[in-house]
Amino acid sequence: MDWVIHYRTLHHLHMGLALTSGALFAVRGAGLLARQRWSQHVALRRLSVIIDTGLLITALRLLWELRLNPFVMPWLQMKLTVLPLYIVLGMCAFKYARQQELRALCYLAALACYGFIVSVALTRSPWGLFTAW
Numbered sequence: 001m002d003w004v005i006h007y008r009t010l011h012h013l014h015m016g017l018a019l020t021s022g023a024l025f026a027v028r029g030a031g032l033l034a035r036q037r038w039s040q041h042v043a044l045r046r047l048s049v050i051i052d053t054g055l056l057i058t059a060l061r062l063l064w065e066l067r068l069n070p071f072v073m074p075w076l077q078m079k080l081t082v083l084p085l086y087i088v089l090g091m092c093a094f095k096y097a098r099q100q101e102l103r104a105l106c107y108l109a110a111l112a113c114y115g116f117i118v119s120v121a122l123t124r125s126p127w128g129l130f131t132a133w
């Protein structure tokens with residue numbers, strides 16, 4: 001019983017952090033494209049890092065608690081494959097892209113990656129939202 005409560009708390013924490021991470025990225029990115037200086041504010045940048053670190057820690061803890069090997073489970077493999085892409089595209093949008101068009105492209109592609117990761121998690125299928133097709 002205790003384990004179930006512990007697992008549920010962890011699971012909710014992971015989902016909450018995933019949602020907060022995506023929402024913060026979406027809002028900051030929209031601010032960036034609208035050339036709002038607050039989107040690059042150091043406090044928001046730090047908050048993003050803290051939330052993303054928490055998200056990864058809860059992911060690792062879930063793997064440990066459920067005794068799951070992410071390298072043999074296709075939906076977890078897909079998450080691990082798309083996650084770096086999401087991070088790189090996010091860095092491209094916020095840091096490396098100089099032209100506004102490229103920033104927008106990286107931002108939208110990162111959001112698409114994020115949405116796909118959530119769909120993979122919800123369907124537990126490596127094809128995520130494309131499963132039914």
Ligand code: HEM
Pocket residue numbers: 011014015018019055056059060062063066068070076079080083086114117118121122
């Ligand atoms: C942007 C990154 C991520 C997002 C948005 C995300 C999102 C989610 C969501 C929404 C769920 C709940 C699914 C459900 O119970 O219906 C979930 C569960 C889970 N995620 Fe993540 N996740 C991310 C990264 C990761 C990573 C990197 C791993 C490790 C490979 C991971 C491992 C897990 C595990 C083990 C579960 C629980 C599965 C279960 O309870 O059976 N997640 N994730």
